[in-house]
Amino acid sequence: xxxxxxxxxDFRNYTSVDVAMVPGPNVFVGxxxxxxxxxxxxxxxxxxxxxxxxxxxxxxxxxxxxxxIVRARLEHAERQVLTEVQINRSGANRAQVNRTAxxxxxLPRYFASVLFAPEDLxxxxxxxxxxxxxxxxxxxxxxxxxxxxxTDYERVLKQRNTLLKxxxxxxxxxxxxxxxxxxxxxxxxxxxxxxxxxxxxxxELLPEVAAAYTAIAGAEHSATLMTQLSVLAKSGDDEVDxxxxxxxxxxxxxxxxxxxxxxxxxxxxELDRGITLVGPHRDDLVLILNDLPARGYASHGExxxxxxxxxxxxxxxxxxxxxxxxxxxxxxxxxxxxxxxxRARLASAVGGFEQVLITAAVLEDVPEQLAxxxxxxxxxxxxxxxx
Ligand SMILES: Nc1ncnc2c1ncn2[C@@H]1O[C@H](COP(=O)(O)OP(=O)(O)OP(=O)(O)O)[C@@H](O)[C@H]1O
Ligand SMILES: [Mg+2]
Numbered sequence: 001x002x003x004x005x006x007x008x009x010d011f012r013n014y015t016s017v018d019v020a021m022v023p024g025p026n027v028f029v030g031x032x033x034x035x036x037x038x039x040x041x042x043x044x045x046x047x048x049x050x051x052x053x054x055x056x057x058x059x060x061x062x063x064x065x066x067x068x069i070v071r072a073r074l075e076h077a078e079r080q081v082l083t084e085v086q087i088n089r090s091g092a093n094r095a096q097v098n099r100t101a102x103x104x105x106x107l108p109r110y111f112a113s114v115l116f117a118p119e120d121l122x123x124x125x126x127x128x129x130x131x132x133x134x135x136x137x138x139x140x141x142x143x144x145x146x147x148x149x150x151t152d153y154e155r156v157l158k159q160r161n162t163l164l165k166x167x168x169x170x171x172x173x174x175x176x177x178x179x180x181x182x183x184x185x186x187x188x189x190x191x192x193x194x195x196x197x198x199x200x201x202x203x204e205l206l207p208e209v210a211a212a213y214t215a216i217a218g219a220e221h222s223a224t225l226m227t228q229l230s231v232l233a234k235s236g237d238d239e240v241d242x243x244x245x246x247x248x249x250x251x252x253x254x255x256x257x258x259x260x261x262x263x264x265x266x267x268x269x270e271l272d273r274g275i276t277l278v279g280p281h282r283d284d285l286v287l288i289l290n291d292l293p294a295r296g297y298a299s300h301g302e303x304x305x306x307x308x309x310x311x312x313x314x315x316x317x318x319x320x321x322x323x324x325x326x327x328x329x330x331x332x333x334x335x336x337x338x339x340x341x342x343r344a345r346l347a348s349a350v351g352g353f354e355q356v357l358i359t360a361a362v363l364e365d366v367p368e369q370l371a372x373x374x375x376x377x378x379x380x381x382x383x384x385x386x387x
Pocket of ligand 2: 036037038332333359
């Protein structure tokens with residue numbers, strides 16, 4: 001799939017802009033603060049209804065305006081789709097496909113993209129929640145149905161926590177205990193499905209991450225993934241527990257068994273602390289580089305490369321089963337952080353994607369083989385190449 005045309009109205013620092021894009025690499029160049037990231041952020045939003053930079057939509061509406069509009073023409077196998085989203089300061093956002101209104105939440109089905117940006121360094125260095133989000137977003141991108149399972153799990157978790165908290169303050173009576181057991185079963189049923197889905201995804205990502213890391217960093221490096229499952233932990237502590245770290249796929253039935261046992265084991269601790277101590281909301285994806293955990297050991301460039309490998313791997317996984325070709329690969333400011341040999345290797349690794357959108361403050365940072373179609377950005381406008 002490719003984006004052949006992008007039009008923005010009142011999006012961030014753009015009043016109005018039209019950008020034509022080509023298959024293969026497209027490079028957006030401009031000084032700091034001119035609007036390169038804004039441009040690719042708009043496409044990311046069209047594809048996921050979220051921004052990699054902010055959690056609320058309002059920041060994307062140009063200051064002083066009421067609405068931002070992102071429109072893109074997508075092409076795949078001679079077919080064209082015109083997609084549009086309007087982000088409103090007040091009231092719900094609106095979406096259109098081929099000028100017909102659709103439910104906004106259905107928009108992501110039309111446009112698959114994978115965006116890598118400096119913020120993704122947090123995938124390697126940050127808290128487990130970021131890695132869980134990475135996995136869960138990819139799961140939902142592949143099977144939208146899972147979004148319902150995740151929402152239900154969150155709801156059950158919240159209700160169970162409320163019950164545990166009230167038990168802590170007033171003691172758990174007989175009927176409270178049986179209510180807790182009902183929530184336990186729901187928690188286990190939904191949670192085990194999430195554990196299985198994540199573990200299958202991790203198993204699928206693993207060879208792709210290893211290959212992508214080697215492709216970027218060279219064959220002498222090895223990157224691998226493990227799962228850290230709170231249902232296997234001996235205690236409910238936040239400390240890393242080796243027994244809880246494992247590889248391989250876990251079925252929902254196996255997960256449910258561990259889950260029930262963990263809830264029984266930690267009943268006392270949960271009642272004391274008033275929160276649910278085990279379940280997919282406490283799990284982690286462990287990233288291992290050359291036999292050491294990347295978090296806490298990897299260098300800046302290595303962490304960057306690992307985060308990038310995770311994103312490239314997710315693009316591979318998406319491309320494998322997509323009926324509409326490759327996801328559009330978006331690389332925001334990635335080359336400046338890599339050494340020359342990693343830059344060149346990355347250029348070859350992404351060369352096979354139908355379309356790659358690259359931003360860079362300095363064109364010299366972008367390997368020559370990718371610097372074919374260049375778009376210069378200045379103060380929220382596209383400027384002619386010789387300007
Ligand atoms: N809602 C908004 N309304 C108006 N301007 C905005 C809005 N949000 C961001 N901006 C402006 O957009 C500019 C940032 O653009 P962007 O992040 O795309 O820069 P960039 O070209 O990627 O720069 P860098 O090379 O530093 O990454 C800033 O000057 C910021 O003030
Ligand atoms: Mg930027």
